[in-house]
Amino acid sequence: MNKWIMLVVMLVAVSARASDAPVHKQLIAALIRVESNGNDRAIGDRGKKEMAYGCLQIRKPCVDDVNKALGTKIKAQDCLGNRDLSIKVCATYISLYATKNRLGKDPTIEDMARIWNGGPNGYKSKYTNGYWVKVQKHLGK
Numbered sequence: 001m002n003k004w005i006m007l008v009v010m011l012v013a014v015s016a017r018a019s020d021a022p023v024h025k026q027l028i029a030a031l032i033r034v035e036s037n038g039n040d041r042a043i044g045d046r047g048k049k050e051m052a053y054g055c056l057q058i059r060k061p062c063v064d065d066v067n068k069a070l071g072t073k074i075k076a077q078d079c080l081g082n083r084d085l086s087i088k089v090c091a092t093y094i095s096l097y098a099t100k101n102r103l104g105k106d107p108t109i110e111d112m113a114r115i116w117n118g119g120p121n122g123y124k125s126k127y128t129n130g131y132w133v134k135v136q137k138h139l140g141k
Helices: 003-018 025-036 060-070 083-097 109-118 126-138
Strands: none
Touching: 025 083, 025 109, 025 126, 060 083, 083 109, 109 126
16 A cells, blocks of 8 residues: 555544544644645744744654654655645644543643644643634634
């Protein structure tokens, strides 16, 4: 089986298993607007050790977590110009951490966005409040 087809099948399976709430298409669309204004070829933080790639500005720690969960070997750079892979990585990452078991409550869209911005505990970090405000502006558009 083609490795990308196998990856998609595994991502769907993990996303369905890991999350109590689906990662909504509207949220992903809003995250793309905030992260890159829709630019699939965006490269962020060029001066930093870990650059961010693609429409969702995916970094190595994110793909490391996804790879660990799925047993894959995705690189952050693979997301550059690949919107489908970027979305799958984002949805999987969020579904790994935005769970009722981890949060002690049903995850909200806000929790998911703040986890995307601030990592597994981003939903409770004051530093992700501003990011959530930006995301809200793009929800439902």
